[in-house]
Amino acid sequence: MSEDLTAQTIRIAGFDGDEIEAYLAVPDDGAVSRGSVVVIHHMPGYDTSSKEIVRKFAANGYAALMPNLYFREAPGASPDDAAATARANGGVPDGRLVGDVKGAAEYLRAMQASNGKVGVIGYCSGGRQSFLAACNLQLDAAVDCYGACIVNPPPEGMPLKVNPIVGLAPDLSCPLLGLFGADDKYPTPEETSKLSEVLDEYGKAHEFHTYEGAGHAFFSVDRTAYRPEAANDGWQKIWNFFGRYLAS
Amino acid sequence: MCTYNTENIAITGSGKGANGWFSLSDATVYFDHPVHAMAEHTLNIDFRNPGNGPSARVAVELTAESARALAAAIEAALASVPAALIS
Numbered sequence: 001m002s003e004d005l006t007a008q009t010i011r012i013a014g015f016d017g018d019e020i021e022a023y024l025a026v027p028d029d030g031a032v033s034r035g036s037v038v039v040i041h042h043m044p045g046y047d048t049s050s051k052e053i054v055r056k057f058a059a060n061g062y063a064a065l066m067p068n069l070y071f072r073e074a075p076g077a078s079p080d081d082a083a084a085t086a087r088a089n090g091g092v093p094d095g096r097l098v099g100d101v102k103g104a105a106e107y108l109r110a111m112q113a114s115n116g117k118v119g120v121i122g123y124c125s126g127g128r129q130s131f132l133a134a135c136n137l138q139l140d141a142a143v144d145c146y147g148a149c150i151v152n153p154p155p156e157g158m159p160l161k162v163n164p165i166v167g168l169a170p171d172l173s174c175p176l177l178g179l180f181g182a183d184d185k186y187p188t189p190e191e192t193s194k195l196s197e198v199l200d201e202y203g204k205a206h207e208f209h210t211y212e213g214a215g216h217a218f219f220s221v222d223r224t225a226y227r228p229e230a231a232n233d234g235w236q237k238i239w240n241f242f243g244r245y246l247a248s
Numbered sequence: 249m250c251t252y253n254t255e256n257i258a259i260t261g262s263g264k265g266a267n268g269w270f271s272l273s274d275a276t277v278y279f280d281h282p283v284h285a286m287a288e289h290t291l292n293i294d295f296r297n298p299g300n301g302p303s304a305r306v307a308v309e310l311t312a313e314s315a316r317a318l319a320a321a322i323e324a325a326l327a328s329v330p331a332a333l334i335s
Binding site: 044 | 302
């Protein structure tokens with residue numbers, strides 16, 4: 001694999017037809033048919049490290065697209081300023097998230113080399129949003145990286161306007177890969193075990209891994225939370241999972 | 249972990265950001281992952297004026313120890329001045 005790719009900022013139609021910013025990376029491998037991935041950025045926003053993740057998918061043969069979920073609140077602002085504004089406003093409304101992921105998935109499916117299969121992956125708040133999207137949209141694979149507030153409600157007093165969404169489990173449209181840290185408090189291993197039980201009840205295919213010695217954000221290479229052993233194994237799980245469900 | 253806990257308060261004053269001084273209207277205080285500080289969690293304060301856009305922000309990320317020292321220093325500084333100066 002050459003790992004050659006082209007990456008650029010584009011505009012796509014998101015929720016309610018709104019034009020929003022998105023980051024697109026496409027392999028330069030000459031493939032005539034490939035799977036695609038919608039990347040949902042973490043709560044700190046549409047930042048440099050999230051764009052690196054998008055490029056990583058392209059380097060591994062997937063067309064990848066990440067909508068800027070904070071674009072409406074903060075067009076043109078730096079990612080940290082945009083994230084601060086979104087946080088103070090209570091986060092991204094669930095309905096809007098689903099619409100933005102739908103727009104991204106439609107963009108990817110319409111690309112010339114698309115095989116029609118689209119997966120979704122999200123980190124931190126994006127982990128919950130990945131599950132949310134997969135329960136509201138017809139997708140082919142979903143990855144939840146340490147998403148909280150799926151089973152348990154948010155801590156009292158927090159301004160985020162999100163509610164538990166485990167009740168959507170019967171509508172999960174595709175297999176779910178969950179990657180979690182044993183030391184995480186949001187979500188706790190108990191919470192992710194509960195989610196697994198619920199998915200079992202509904203016969204929904206899923207594969208959960210909880211890494212010892214890792215907490216929240218263990219994939220984040222630019223943060224002290226980075227745990228290379230967990231992250232490296234997690235990436236391998238992701239390649240196996242997407243290879244199984246998104247390949248031509 | 250993302251703690252998510254956030255305190256929002258209305259404030260009056262000014263701050264100096266990337267584009268110079270501006271009036272402040274809000275402060276957001278939370279203990280969560282920093283953007284820049286090399287710690288897993290920090291006490292973060294965003295001094296903001298949302299009416300002037302997302303970039304009207306002065307941000308600090310402090311270790312918990314530093315944040316407590318700052319809070320104590322603020323209280324000490326205010327306590328040391330004559331009450332008549334504080335309206």
